Amino acid sequence: MYCVITRDPIDPAGLLRRVRRDVDGAVLIFVGVVRDHHEGRSVEALSYEAFEEMAAERIRAICGEVGDRFEVGELAVAHRVGDLAIGDVSVAIAVAAPHRDAAYKASREIIERIKTEVPIWKRERYSDGEEVWRDGTVPDGPQTG
Numbered sequence: 649m650y651c652v653i654t655r656d657p658i659d660p661a662g663l664l665r666r667v668r669r670d671v672d673g674a675v676l677i678f679v680g681v682v683r684d685h686h687e688g689r690s691v692e693a694l695s696y697e698a699f700e701e702m703a704a705e706r707i708r709a710i711c712g713e714v715g716d717r718f719e720v721g722e723l724a725v726a727h728r729v730g731d732l733a734i735g736d737v738s739v740a741i742a743v744a745a746p747h748r749d750a751a752y753k754a755s756r757e758i759i760e761r762i763k764t765e766v767p768i769w770k771r772e773r774y775s776d777g778e779e780v781w782r783d784g785t786v787p788d789g790p791q792t793g
Contacts, residue, residue, distance in 0.1 A: 653703050654728055677741070
């Protein structure tokens with residue numbers, strides 16, 4: 649299992665290479681990218697902040713639980729932090745499993761749980777200059793803007 653929080657660009661193909669095994673009939677990748685809009689507003693960029701060590705540890709725990717439940721082979725997850733531009737990869741999840749159903753279910757559960765359980769916060773910067781923490785999450789510490 650490979651789970652990281654990184655400030656570097658994410659290579660989805662590299663994650664696929666990490667999980668692929670000859671015993672698996674399905675190798676699946678989910679790639680989340682920064683889009684140029686949210687709820688009708690033009691988005692210029694995003695910034696992710698995290699308690700990096702805690703976030704990586706929580707992602708590993710999620711992957712362990714999901715991997716056991718769906719009987720998948722290998723899992724790899726990378727989540728980006730820092731400033732991201734439109735089109736940048738923000739998160740990638742690679743799953744290898746004997747069968748596709750397990751791979752799809754595992755991937756879906758991992759991304760949904762990352763969004764609700766992992767201490768990673770997203771701040772959107774709109775084209776009008778306003779910046780907003782999404783989903784009501786604000787990291788600890790002094791806030792500006």
